[in-house]
Amino acid sequence: MFKFTEPCVIGICIARPSKNIKSPYVADIHLENDTCTYMAHSPALGLGNLIKPGSRLYLVKSTNPKSKTHYSIKAVYDTKYDTWVGSTPLDANRLFEWGYKNNLFKDSFPLGKLKREVTFQESRFDFCINSEIFIEVKCVPLRKENYSYFPEGYRKSIKDTVSPRAIKHINELISCVKENNYQSHLVFIVFRNDTDYFTPNSEDELFCETLKNAVQSGVHVHVFAFECSYEGYTFSKELKLNIC
8 A cells, every 4th residue: 555644634614715825835734623714725626526515535644844834735525436546746756756666567567677757858847767668647536427527627729728738748759759669658636446448538638648648659658547546556457558
């Protein structure tokens, strides 16, 4: 199991943004059996409207003495699907590194020296194996019906992509394959264990086309699902990729 650095406590979201700090990254919360109001860092903003007044939360206490928040939100309970969902995007990178070093993905990646935050030409990738295999990691917290999907978020127009940053990263992986003949991988870490497969968000046409181009260009795409609990994450399974 990948354990959280601090023990989790249960809380309830009261407001986001906080009434004291008007930032979408800060929420007001109550702890279970405690009527005092505390502030909590919400690193995934509203997590597709899962983090809202009344939502049950897993919280860890802030350890940074300079932090303006008392807690950080690690997971939220999805009442519609009766499951806990991870809510810290950086945990996706931590889970990949942990899974790789514990040989959980042995059929997907060669063994070697794993490095974080590697720069190659004009690009910076999340990970690299043996200085020649490049890896980008994305977190997937949301589902529709029986599938997980990515990306989700605000956009001004339906013609816009939700995540220009994700598009840029995928195109950089394609470039590694086509122009430099390097192996590249795109990894989606699913923060829940209640879906049957993964698909790109069909409402984001540019992302769908970019992901399809990546697969056709030779970029390896993997989807790993994890079960979230108050202790941390447990690796569950690899999900099938269904490209729209």
